[in-house]
Amino acid sequence: MTAKYDIFEASFAGPASGNPYLEVSFDAVFAQHSREVRVPGFYDGDGTYRVRFMPDHEGEWTFRTRSKTAALDGKTGSFAVTAARPGQHGPVAVKNKFHFAHADGTPYVPFGTTCYAWTHQPLAMQAETLETLGKAKFNKIRMGVFPKDYPFNTNEPLQDVYLPGADGKLDFDRPNPQAFQHFERQVGKLRDMGIEADLIIFHPYDRWGYSNMSAEQDFRYVAYLAARLSAYSNVWWALANEYDFLLDTKPVAQWDxxxxxxxxxDPYGHLKSIHNGDQSMNFDHRKAWVSHVCIQNWDVKRTPEWREQYGKPVVNDEPEYEGNIWPSWGNITAQELTHRFWTTVMRGGYAGHGETYADPDDLIWWAKGGKLHGEAWKRIGFLRSIVEEDARDGLTPMGHNAAWPWSRISGARDGKVSYIYFGEHQPNQWTTGLPREDGNFEVDLIDTWAMTVTPAKRIAALVPHPTRHGEVVRGGKPDAAFGVELPSRPYLALRIRQLD
Amino acid sequence: MTAKYDIFEASFAGPASGNPYLEVSFDAVFAQHSREVRVPGFYDGDGTYRVRFMPDHEGEWTFRTRSKTAALDGKTGSFAVTAARPGQHGPVAVKNKFHFAHADGTPYVPFGTTCYAWTHQPLAMQAETLETLGKAKFNKIRMGVFPKDYPFNTNEPLQDVYLPGADGKLDFDRPNPQAFQHFERQVGKLRDMGIEADLIIFHPYDRWGYSNMSAEQDFRYVAYLAARLSAYSNVWWALANEYDFLLDTKPVAQWDxxxxxxxxxDPYGHLKSIHNGDQSMNFDHRKAWVSHVCIQNWDVKRTPEWREQYGKPVVNDEPEYEGNIWPSWGNITAQELTHRFWTTVMRGGYAGHGETYADPDDLIWWAKGGKLHGEAWKRIGFLRSIVEEDARDGLTPMGHNAAWPWSRISGARDGKVSYIYFGEHQPNQWTTGLPREDGNFEVDLIDTWAMTVTPAKRIAALVPHPTRHGEVVRGGKPDAAFGVELPSRPYLALRIRQLD
Structure with missing residues (x-):
């Protein structure tokens, strides 16, 4: 018995000699009624072959394996699929063009963090990372399959991802099953915590040779990942971190x-994207095989431009990190990162967290996990709870083409709720973007840093002095039914709920 | 006797009947040795005609008038020009492609403010404005020739700029000499305080009809301004504020x-530019007749892009204003405006100040002058004093094409001084951009908000862990001879002076 969106796994004995990774292939066709799903299998070492399937419908399923290797061909079986476990909403997919939802329709609003190499740290630290994630409210984590070699990342990984060859060097034709078993165990724990695992397949931070495998080795590796990990409902495929720093050896066609x-x-079509290093080197996310935009860009007020440019959900996974290390992508204040999250979300995009405070032992959340030391993560959790309270179809930015005043301040709507986020702006009153018609509205003032929500004081809508300038939008008539008094300090937001 | 860069004026009696503004023209040719300069004259009412000349060379000058009107033709005279008064450095022009200098070679580093309609307020308030300017350290002010009708600007002007016609309405074929006499008196006071007058010729904030004159009336008005005001050494021509809001009646060719x-x-070729409203509507500042870039844009980290795009000095006259009024261009915090000034200047551009705190009587600096209530103006004065201490050829931004890390933090060099401005970044140490060779350097830590300068603590240059990633720029070698320890808080800058 397997619950919907959990993993059904079947294993088979097969050849252990030679190099099964190169020489043996097999898959299985899973069937329910007239539906058939092809699922690739993989070699898990010690003569064991496995195939994993994530059913998306309850009821009876059957399967039959296919292989040129007799021991793996024509194996059949059947199993029952029960209702999903509580909290298991299925894989996330794009919904409403710019947004996401789980397979069961539950809105998914990404508030991710980043621990690139957490699964390669000592086991006690990995446990600490999971404990921290249990307290924070992140629902996505960016994490690499390979270990990381980089400033602040000089320790050896827990395990090599490939086995050593006769010369003692890693043999990129022989994956290390134990390394992958460990990795997918951690992915499974994240799944059970409700956290999407945004798996970074390639990255350039490397001294072991992972970033310099041949194209054929890369292709096999990607297929192997798909066979091993696709059945985890929480998987997202991040083709690369900073793909542009690998373009010298992996041209764009290879990324495609x-x-x-x-x-x-991947029988389930998990989300797929790819992350850039240089701000001017976004991948062409318009390509059909890219499900959503993943970028690194500090200029978060431009989020609506990226929505328009690509026509897909925008996830800005690196709007810079809170911290104080020397690299300038990793040393903005907690206030600034909180501000960038609010700005991004209130312009119809999604942002990613990272924390990079200098540590005498280089134990930094962004790469290794462990503990959080900063202040932004709490405010990001607060923002998540605010947005999820009313999440329906996703937030659409107010204004169009950065129209006044929405190029300067931020505002967005989702069904019966709208928000206005003032950021570094501190008006003493506000009218634009409030409801145009009288009605039963609840208007709250949100302090994004203090994490408070209090009723806003309503006042008469502003009636600007009529002038030739901008008359179309504010020519002596209020553009809303009422206004709100504001306390003239920064980092505030309004939430306007229609109660009917 | 006239001092160099001051005004020599000659006046003549001529026809007072009919409409001399339309019917009479005259000019004078001023000569020194083999050099001749044509200078247009103007009618100043009551049968008086004037011609004004700003000599740029000492010694004897002569002039001869020319007119089809006999009374104004063939008048001659001569006068001696002495050395410039102390503090009078002559008109400002572009120097070193992206920067400015006075005619005598003194570097001019613009730190401007904005009081659109200050010359149209009651005289006591005008005196207060001048008093405030005497305390602040602004060396440029944006000010309109015409009065302003706009939110917070509903009072009547001190004088009409044109005389009433028979129907009691303003006759845009009859300038009011007294209004212009007053205006140029104030321009002269600014000149004597060392403040450039950035004169806004057209703007859309109007209920009197100034923005709806005919094209012919506009053309005559611009020529009249040139004749009256060009001899003031501190004049800059700002063709418009928010020209794009006037495009419905004044197409681009008319602006040209x-x-x-x-x-x-204008015999002296004073600086000329034109200011946009919508951020996407920059004028084409590449045109030969535009001396420098004048823009309104909050996204100040993009300053180097505008330098590259236009190849001229960039003056961002509206990076938003400090205040708390409802329009979102006028309600950022003092901290944010200070930050935008530092960011702009440390990326090779220039920024403009405005202050817009709500006032029960709508007495707001940005439009009316009077008093300053905010905090940014002091920090901008501090920034000016910092930059002027070492100003030579102007600041060139570090990095190129927004190269790492200079797209994120800001840095610039001018001769033997360089600055690094961290803004919202708070690294605990820094190396990149510091001197590459050992030498006699003085390194100071600047707190841009507290306005303090203290010696920075030098430490060994950072030697990053070598990695494939970005190896070209920091492949295991320090990129400077030493590093600096920093206190992990935002809004700090470094100043590095080579003392040899």
Whole structure:
């Protein structure tokens, strides 16, 4: 018995000699009624072959394996799929063009963090990371399959991802099953905590050779990941972190091929994107095989531009990190990161968290996990709870083409709720963007830093002095039914709920 | 006797009947040795005609008038020009492509403010404005020739700029000499205080009809301004504030014509630019008749882009204003405006100040002058004093094409001094951009808000862990001879002076 969106796994004995990774292939066709789903299998070492399937419908399923290797061909079985466990809403997909939802329709509003190499740290630290994640409110984590070699990241990984060859060097034709078993165990724990695992497949922070495998080795690796991990409902595919720093050896066509290999081998079509280093080097996210925009960009007020440019959900996974290390992507204040989250979300996008405070032992959340030391993560959790209270179809930014005043301040609507986020602006009153018609509205003032929500004081709508200038929008008539008095300090937001 | 860069004026009696503004023209040719300068004259009412000349060379000058009107033709005279008064450095022009200097070579580093309609307020308030300017350290002010009708600007002007016609309405073929006499008196006071008068010729904030004159009336008005005001050494021509809000009646070709009329009638070629409303509506500042870039844009980290786009000095006259009024261009915090000034200047541009705190009587600095109530103006004065201490050729931003880390933090060099401004970044140490060679350097830590300068604590240059990632710039070698310890708080800058 398998619950919907959990994993059904079947294993088979097969050849253990030679190099099964190169020489043996098999898959299985899972069937329910007239529906058939092809699922690739993989070699898990010690003569064991496995196939994993994530059913998305309850009821009876059957399967039959296919292989040129007799021991793995024509194996059949059946199993029952029960209702999903509580809290298991299924994989996340794009919904409403710019937003996300789980397979069961539950809105998914990403508030992610970043611990690139947490699964490669000592086990006690990995446990601490999970404990911290249990307290924070992140529902996505960016994490690499490979370990990381980089400033502040000089320790050896817990395990090598490939086995050593005869020369003692890693043999990129022999994956290390134990390393992957550990990795997917951690992905499974995240799944059970309700956290999406945004898996970074390639990155350039490397001294072991992972970033310099041959194209063929890369292709096999991507297919292997798809076979091993696709059945985890919380998987997202991040083709790369900073793909542009790998362009010298992996041209764009090769990146496209990785996407296609995932399309061919991930039966569930998990979300797929790819992250840039240089701000001017966004991948062409318009390509059909890119499900959403993943970028690194500090200029978060431009979020609506990226929505328009790509026509897909925008996840700005690196609007810079809270911290004080020397790299300038990793040393903004907690206030600034909180501000960038609010700005991004209130312009119809999604942002990602990272924390990079200098540590005498280089134990920094962003790469290794462990403990959080900063202040932004709490405010991001607060923002998540605010947005999720009313989440329905996703937030659409107010204004159009950065129209006044929405190029300067931020505002967005989702169904019967709208928000206005003032950020560094501190008006003493506000009218624009409030409801145009009288009605039963609840208007709250949100202090994004103090994390408080209090009723806002309503006042008469502003009637600007009529002038030739801008007359179309505020020519002597109020553009809303009422106004709100504000306390002339920054980092405030309004929430306007229609109660009918 | 006239001092160099001051005004020599000659006046003549001529026809007072009919409409001399339309019917009489005259100019004078001023000569020294083989040099001749054509200077247009103007009618100043009551049968009086004047011609004003700003000599730029000492010694004897002569002039001869020319007119089809006999009374104004062939008048001659001569006068001696002495050395410039102390503090009078002559008109400002572009120097070193992206910067400015006075005619005598003194660097001019603009730190401007904005009081659109200060010359149209009651005289006591005008005196207060001048008193405030005497305490602040602004060296440029944006000010309109016409009065202003706009939110918070509903009072009547001190004088009409044109005389009433028979129907009691303003006759845009009859300038009011007294209004212009007053205006230029105030321009002269600013000149004597060392403040450039950035004169806004057209703007859309109007209920009197000034923004709806005919094209011919506009052309005559621009020529009249040139004749009256060009001899003031501190004049800059701002063709418009928010020209794009006037495009419905004044197409781009007409704006070009205004520029050309100034070229034809301003013998000194004062600086000329034009200011936009919508951030996407920058004028094409590449045109030969635009001397420098004047823009309104909050996204000040993009300053180097505008330098590259236009190849001229960039003056961002509206990076939003400090205040708390409801329009969102006028309600950022003092901290934020100070931050935008530092960011702009440390990326090779120039910024403009405005202050817009709500006032029960709508007495707001940005439009009316009077008193300053905020906090940014002091910090801007501090920034000016910092930059002027070492100003030589102007600041060139570090990095190129927004290279790492200079897209995130700001830094600039001018001769033997360089600055690094961290803004919202708070690294605990810094190396990049510090001197590459050992030498006699003085390194100071500047707190841009507290306005303090203290010696920075030097430490060993950072030697980053070598990685494939970004190896070119920081592949295991320090990129400077030493590093600096920093206190992990925002809004700090470093100043590095080479003492040899």
């Amino acid at each position: 091929r990785y996407f296609h290999i995932l399309e061919e081998n | 014509r205004y520029f050309h009329i100034l070229e034809e009638n």
